[in-house]
Amino acid sequence: QKVFRVIPQNDEQVEILSFLASNMEVDFWQPDSALLVKPKMRVDFRVEAEKSFEVEDLLKESGMEYQVLIDNLQAAMDAQFDSKVRTTSHSYVKYNNWDTIAAWTADIAAQNPDLVSRSVIGETYEGRPIYLLKIGKSGSDKKAIFIDCGFHAREWISPAFCQWFVKEAVETYGKDTALTTLLNKLDFYVLPVVNIDGYVYTWTNDRMWRKTRSKNAGTSCIGTDPNRNFDAGWCTLGASQSPCASTYCGSAPESEKETKALADFIRAHLSTIKAYLTIHSYSQLLLFPYSYTYNLPSNYEELNSIVSAASKELASLHNTKYTYGPGAKTIYPAAGGSDDWAYDQGIKYSFTFELRDTGRYGFLLPESQIQPTCEETLLAVKYIANYVLDHLY
Amino acid sequence: DIDGVGHKYCLELELEDVLDKDRTVSCTAEVLYPLGSKTSAPDVQVTVQGELRSTEEADQEFYNRIRSLEKELVAENIPDSHGNVPPELEPIHLLASVASGYVIWQNSTENTKFHLAQVKHVKQVKRSDEDLQFDFVVLLHEMVSQEVLPWELTLLWHPQRGARVSRD
Numbered sequence: 001q002k003v004f005r006v007i008p009q010n011d012e013q014v015e016i017l018s019f020l021a022s023n024m025e026v027d028f029w030q031p032d033s034a035l036l037v038k039p040k041m042r043v044d045f046r047v048e049a050e051k052s053f054e055v056e057d058l059l060k061e062s063g064m065e066y067q068v069l070i071d072n073l074q075a076a077m078d079a080q081f082d083s084k085v086r087t088t089s090h091s092y093v094k095y096n097n098w099d100t101i102a103a104w105t106a107d108i109a110a111q112n113p114d115l116v117s118r119s120v121i122g123e124t125y126e127g128r129p130i131y132l133l134k135i136g137k138s139g140s141d142k143k144a145i146f147i148d149c150g151f152h153a154r155e156w157i158s159p160a161f162c163q164w165f166v167k168e169a170v171e172t173y174g175k176d177t178a179l180t181t182l183l184n185k186l187d188f189y190v191l192p193v194v195n196i197d198g199y200v201y202t203w204t205n206d207r208m209w210r211k212t213r214s215k216n217a218g219t220s221c222i223g224t225d226p227n228r229n230f231d232a233g234w235c236t237l238g239a240s241q242s243p244c245a246s247t248y249c250g251s252a253p254e255s256e257k258e259t260k261a262l263a264d265f266i267r268a269h270l271s272t273i274k275a276y277l278t279i280h281s282y283s284q285l286l287l288f289p290y291s292y293t294y295n296l297p298s299n300y301e302e303l304n305s306i307v308s309a310a311s312k313e314l315a316s317l318h319n320t321k322y323t324y325g326p327g328a329k330t331i332y333p334a335a336g337g338s339d340d341w342a343y344d345q346g347i348k349y350s351f352t353f354e355l356r357d358t359g360r361y362g363f364l365l366p367e368s369q370i371q372p373t374c375e376e377t378l379l380a381v382k383y384i385a386n387y388v389l390d391h392l393y
Numbered sequence: 394d395i396d397g398v399g400h401k402y403c404l405e406l407e408l409e410d411v412l413d414k415d416r417t418v419s420c421t422a423e424v425l426y427p428l429g430s431k432t433s434a435p436d437v438q439v440t441v442q443g444e445l446r447s448t449e450e451a452d453q454e455f456y457n458r459i460r461s462l463e464k465e466l467v468a469e470n471i472p473d474s475h476g477n478v479p480p481e482l483e484p485i486h487l488l489a490s491v492a493s494g495y496v497i498w499q500n501s502t503e504n505t506k507f508h509l510a511q512v513k514h515v516k517q518v519k520r521s522d523e524d525l526q527f528d529f530v531v532l533l534h535e536m537v538s539q540e541v542l543p544w545e546l547t548l549l550w551h552p553q554r555g556a557r558v559s560r561d
Contacts, residue, residue, distance in 0.1 A: 095475055207474045208510060208532060208541040225539070238537075246539035283536075332537050359508035360411060362534055366476030 003070035122261025136187035148191040153198030164374035216243035224250035228336035233292025238334030275349035276342035291327030292335035506536035
């Protein structure tokens with residue numbers, strides 16, 4: 001059995017679909033029935049194997065835009081059943097391994113086609129696709145906010161937050177007024193795991209790994225610190241020139257395939273991306289540029305008041321105290337960070353989150369804290385998103 | 394700045410009981426970081442204003458439990474990758490934090506910020522005297538360099554005599 005996706009352009013083509021529905025068994029997946037089909041609407045429907053040739057001929061003849069969404073429904077269902085049996089299932093309140101997260105990105109997009117689409121923005125060193133989710137109600141001329149997680153492999157709470165954010169968006173769209181407005185007016189680009197190779201390594205070999213897994217010339221030491229690898233005061237301070245160090249800046253800015261993919265994407269969408277949020281752990285901090293210098297950004301006052309208010313929002317839920325300020329002074333000077341780079345590209349609202357906790361569990365934050373951490377962080381992110389929406393440029 | 398000596402910091406701190414977040418106690422401290430490249434620990438003077446809660450009963454219970462174990466306690470990865478600590482190992486985690494605190498103090502400069510990342514391994518060593526002995530391998534996370542470094546240390550503990558690090 002095949003599943004077709006068509007977009008009738010006019011009443012005539014809608015008629016053809018009605019004709020199809022009344023003359024053979026057509027199971028409408030989207031919308032629910034032929035009666036609901038309108039021009040320019042995306043229509044998905046299933047037909048029996050034997051009828052699929054007839055249907056395809058008809059569609060070709062009509063000149064209607066169509067694609068075969070699922071070529072063999074039985075095979076697709078079998079595969080899905082197999083994978084659910086063999087792999088662990090996804091949970092928003094547990095740490096998910098990469099395979100589970102990858103499958104989730106496909107599922108969440110398939111289940112919410114009007115709100116979520118998935119793309120691949122590049123490949124990791126070890127050849128894994130880097131998935132990006134675009135969340136938002138489709139519209140024209142929409143500005144966007146970019147959020148990434150999982151820069152540093154051992155910071156497991158970070159990818160957990162990105163997954164939580166997407167869940168909140170799809171589950172509360174149409175129910176939560178604030179989030180619905182945000183999703184109608186803005187797009188959110190969510191990169192659930194930047195450093196996928198490193199993340200996998202923390203599951204298989206070393207829970208405390210931080211960097212990427214790329215080889216370095218002339219040494220057995222592996223990996224570059226992705227957050228020292230951007231072209232922002234690259235390798236001048238707070239980063240190491242030694243490949244064996246945890247803060248190794250890399251052989252050159254954007255030497256890592258992962259950071260290059262991220263930078264390329266942002267460069268390609270610079271006119272639409274109005275804010276950049278990068279999620280890390282731990283320390284409970286909300287930072288803004290600069291980290292590569294003690295100099296302050298031109299809109300320092302504005303950024304400081306944003307993080308001050310966002311921290312208050314965050315604390316309002318569970319009284320979790322965050323410290324905020326410019327990176328160099330608040331945490332430590334460190335060159336090559338993605339937030340500084342994004343800011344210097346012209347994205348004037350650029351923030352780094354360091355999530356829970358302050359050192360008691362550190363990187364090993366208990367799963368029982370995933371939900372409260374994500375809930376409070378979401379408040380801060382929503383605050384920032386609303387601010388950006390009210391101050392578009 | 395104290396010429397020829399080092400840098401002195403005067404601090405007013407609030408201590409929060411890790412096991413009872415609502416319990417806080419104020420304290421003042423003076424920390425003197427010595428000048429020069431010789432690696433000596435900062436000098437610390439602390440005054441606690443108020444009382445720390447008594448843990449006599451729980452201490453004694455833990456002490457008796459460990460003393461009565463037939464086989465020496467051995468454990469790994471506390472917490473585990475997902476942040477879990479089995480309840481019976483929670484006191485071991487706390488003792489490891491205390492022991493790590495000593496190591497951190499001995500190795501701190503004005504440019505380091507250490508935390509205990511994980512207890513990689515702990516082995517109890519039975520003793521002929523009344524102390525409990527735990528040999529630890531701990532992972533210490535240093536914030537500025539972002540290194541996670543393994544450290545071997547031995548802790549002696551007794552409910553009345555308290556904790557002492559004997560090898561670091």
